[in-house]
Amino acid sequence: MGEILEREELLKKIEKICVKARANKNAIDMSEILESFRQSGLSEEQMDNVVRLIENRKIEINPVVDEAAIKDLEAGKAKASPDDELLPLDDESFLKEESEEIDLDAVDLLEGIGTEDPVRMYLKEIGTVSLLSAEEEYALAIRKQQGDEAAKQRLIEANLRLVVSIAKRYTGRGMSFLDLVQEGNLGLIKGVEKFDPEKGFKLSTYATWWIRQSVTRALADQARTIRVPVHMVETINKMSKMQRKLTLELGYEPSVKELAEHLDMSEDKVQEIMQIAREPASLETPIGEEDDSNLGDFVADANVLTPESNVEAVMLREHIDSLLGDLKERERQVIVLRFGLEDGHPRTLEEVGKEFNVTRERIRQIEAKALRKLRNPVRSKRIRDFLT
Known part of the structure; x- marks a missing residue:
């Protein structure tokens, strides 16, 4: 490097x-x-x-769209592209499935997904759109290149089932099915805009690359509570794949050191990637068999005082007030303002001087005199136990 x-x-x-x-x-x-x-x-x-x-x-x-790879897909030969490394989760079966040309006539729109009303309505609507023959697709693509918006719209509508077919493979990864379809449709639109019928391959095969890129990018950006950069997603995928491989080979979960050796990384880097890959847990996560408690009930709040600390704080405040009561009124006010004893906001000598309409030097003298009184062993004994 x-x-x-x-x-x-x-x-x-x-x-x-x-x-x-x-x-x-x-x-x-x-x-x-x-x-x-x-x-x-x-x-x-x-x-x-x-x-x-x-x-x-x-x-x-x-995205990386390799024309030779597209032709390999149409010929039934799977070939990995650099985009495969950008998938939010490793999907080894994807290339095997993708190597076969998707038959849009045979796509079961409802298979493998929920049947909520909005989903069913959308699938029913796109199911009524007739598909295109190779000749119709070529003719429409030529018209699209000439600026015919109606032809472009027809090409998009005829391939909406393709988006559904691909979106199904990414359900359960942090985005709803309709959101996946929406992102896939944006990729389809871009694929149609860039499709060149003279290249010799089908629109459905070419658009698949754009749909996958759009869906995987959306998953990387939106599926997690804390966004992970796309390039870090690639690194996480590689580590996860190596982790599964070593688990099978060794018969146990590999250690950080073993992962680092096989990935040619430092142990600190592997631990950093593991930390980034962790999913945040919701404080509302149910705990216990009866689900009557949440995770948040068991998380300590470091800012909350224990009953003992609270009692000590109250007693200390009372002793401080008692000490300040031994001072003259102006001395007490200067100490309170200088150390922020009432509002937690300490003032400078100049700020306190403006309060009393005197110089900052006069305030310094009053403060020094008051502190000498407070340091008197007889007086300071009242709060000494709280400071040890």
Whole structure:
């Protein structure tokens, strides 16, 4: 790994990428960005910030769409793409399923999902949309390239079942089914916009890449209470996969040291990734067989005083008030203001001086005299036990 880039050099690289993207209709492939920073030594979070900086400059970042891989999928040969590493959870069966062309006629829209009214209504609606033949798809795609919005809309509607088929595979990962479909539909729209019928592959195969990218990006951004950068998701996936592999090989959960050795990372880095990968627990989580208690009932609040501490605090306050009662009224007021004994907000000499319309030096003298009185052994004995 190369040395971490200096800020100026980093910005130059980003600008170079943006210049290249502007020459390509303000778009660039993610693979080109990753290649540009491959030897940069940037962390996952820093790399994610680089991607956001590029996006903030109105540059559209395309997922890695390999035309050769698409043709392999149509031919029935599975080939992993760099995007597979970005899936929020490892899904080894996905490529096997994806290697077969999805038959939209055979898609059972209700299989494997809940049948709540909004879901059923949506699935019923898209189920009425007729599918396209290869000839119709090609003709509509040509018209779409010529700016025909109606043709673009027809291509989108004819492939909504594809989104449902893919969205089913990601249920139970922190987002509702309809939210997954919504994100997948956004990916489908982008796929239709970029589809070129002259490339020789079907829209459904090409759009699959965009749908998956949109869904997995949404899961990384929205599924967790605390967002994990997309590049860190990739690292978490690799670690989880290695953890499962070692568990099968060793017959027990691998230690941090064993994981670090197999992942070629430091133990501190592995522990950091584990910490990031942890899901936060809700304080409302039921505890016990009868579910009559919540987790929050058993979490100690460090800011709450124990009964003993509370009694001591009350007694200390009473003794302090008694000590201050031995002072002259002005001396007592100066000490109270200087140390914030009533409101917890200590004042400066100048602030107290303005209160009494005297100089800060006069306040310092009054304070010093009052403190000498309070330090008298006879008086200070009253609170000495509280300070030991």
